[in-house]
Amino acid sequence: MQRKLAAGNWKMNGTVADLSMIDSLNSAHPNPGCEILLCPPAHLLSQAVAQARTGPVRIGAQNCHSADTGAYTGDISAPMLADVGASHVIVGHSERREGYGETDADVKDKAAAAQAAGLTPILCIGESLEQREAGAALDVIRAQLAGSVPGNNTAETLVVAYEPIWAIGTGKIPTMEEIAQVHAVLRADLIDALGTTGATVPLLYGGSVKPGNAAGIFALDHVNGALVGGASLTAQDFSPIIEALS
Ligand code: PEP
Numbered sequence: 138m139q140r141k142l143a144a145g146n147w148k149m150n151g152t153v154a155d156l157s158m159i160d161s162l163n164s165a166h167p168n169p170g171c172e173i174l175l176c177p178p179a180h181l182l183s184q185a186v187a188q189a190r191t192g193p194v195r196i197g198a199q200n201c202h203s204a205d206t207g208a209y210t211g212d213i214s215a216p217m218l219a220d221v222g223a224s225h226v227i228v229g230h231s232e233r234r235e236g237y238g239e240t241d242a243d244v245k246d247k248a249a250a251a252q253a254a255g256l257t258p259i260l261c262i263g264e265s266l267e268q269r270e271a272g273a274a275l276d277v278i279r280a281q282l283a284g285s286v287p288g289n290n291t292a293e294t295l296v297v298a299y300e301p302i303w304a305i306g307t308g309k310i311p312t313m314e315e316i317a318q319v320h321a322v323l324r325a326d327l328i329d330a331l332g333t334t335g336a337t338v339p340l341l342y343g344g345s346v347k348p349g350n351a352a353g354i355f356a357l358d359h360v361n362g363a364l365v366g367g368a369s370l371t372a373q374d375f376s377p378i379i380e381a382l383s
Contacts, residue, residue, distance in 0.1 A: 139361040140172060140292070140339050140361065141362050142361065144176065144365065145173075145175045145176060145369025145370075146227060146366050147176060153184055156177070158175070159185060159188045162194050163189065163192025166193050167380045168379045168382055168383065169193070170383060172193070172195065172362075173379055174194070176199050178199065182198060182218070182222075182223055186221055186222035190222075197223050197224060197225030197227065197256075198225070200228065201214055201215040201228065201251055202214045202247070205254075214254075215250040215251045216254045218254065219255050219256055223256060224256065224257060225258070226247075226258055227298075228244050228259070228261070229241075229261045229281075229285055230261045230300070231261065231300060232305075235302070240284075241280070244285040245286065248287045258294075259364060260295065260298065261343070262278050262299060263278060263281075263300040263301045263302050265303060269301065274315075278319060278323065286330065286331075292337035296338065296339045296341060297327070298341040299316075299319050299340065301344050306345070306367060310345050313357060316342055316360065320358065324336070340359050340361050341360075341364045342362075343364030346368060347368050348378055355383075365378060
């Protein structure tokens with residue numbers, strides 16, 4: 138049985154005042170059957186962890202460096218994230234792969250660093266529109282999975298998120314058949330690579346998940362939750378998505 142996870146990626150959005158959303162979710166957990174994670178930008182992590190402490194909401198980061206310390210101006214390491222109380226870190230988001238040239242090998246190193254620091258990496262993979270239109274989506278995501286999953290994993294220490302790049306922030310989503318096909322292939326590859334652990338690693342879908350389409354996506358086999366961008370910025374949008382994850 139896979140854990141269910143509703144994870145919100147705030148990207149470069151949010152102020153201290155916006156963390157009041159944690160209080161709303163903590164006081165009225167919309168669905169005790171699933172884990173709720175919010176990933177605010179790094180400057181809000183300490184405050185978010187302090188605010189989340191009394192309830193079920195957990196706090197994650199959006200990126201980490203693969204080294205523990207060093208001369209990497211502007212970066213933040215996995216042990217630093219663990220030090221402030223983060224539980225998860227997103228690695229390999231397409232905005233990092235595209236904007237900062239992160240390769241599968243970089244993502245694998247970051248995921249391994251996260252695990253070594255006691256964090257659970259949420260490892261993102263996904264094809265571009267050109268790759269999907271060329272019929273290469275499955276090959277691309279399978280290669281990304283093979284190239285970026287680190288060596289030692291348990292169901293508690295790895296989450297994989299399928300995020301088609303063309304669906305992120307666009308309001309477009311793949312068909313239900315396309316999502317189901319990708320998730321079935323990813324599940325099979327995870328089992329091949331990790332044995333019984335691969336059967337229990339949570340598999341999230343991400344890309345324009347909204348209150349109106351969440352239930353349909355969550356009804357698909359091998360979809361164990363969502364990585365949500367825009368619709369995770371307010372409790373009004375995020376709560377119904379969490380509720381739909383039954
Ligand atoms: C994301 O940033 O990972 C994401 C899925 O964004 P959105 O939900 O806004 O498409």
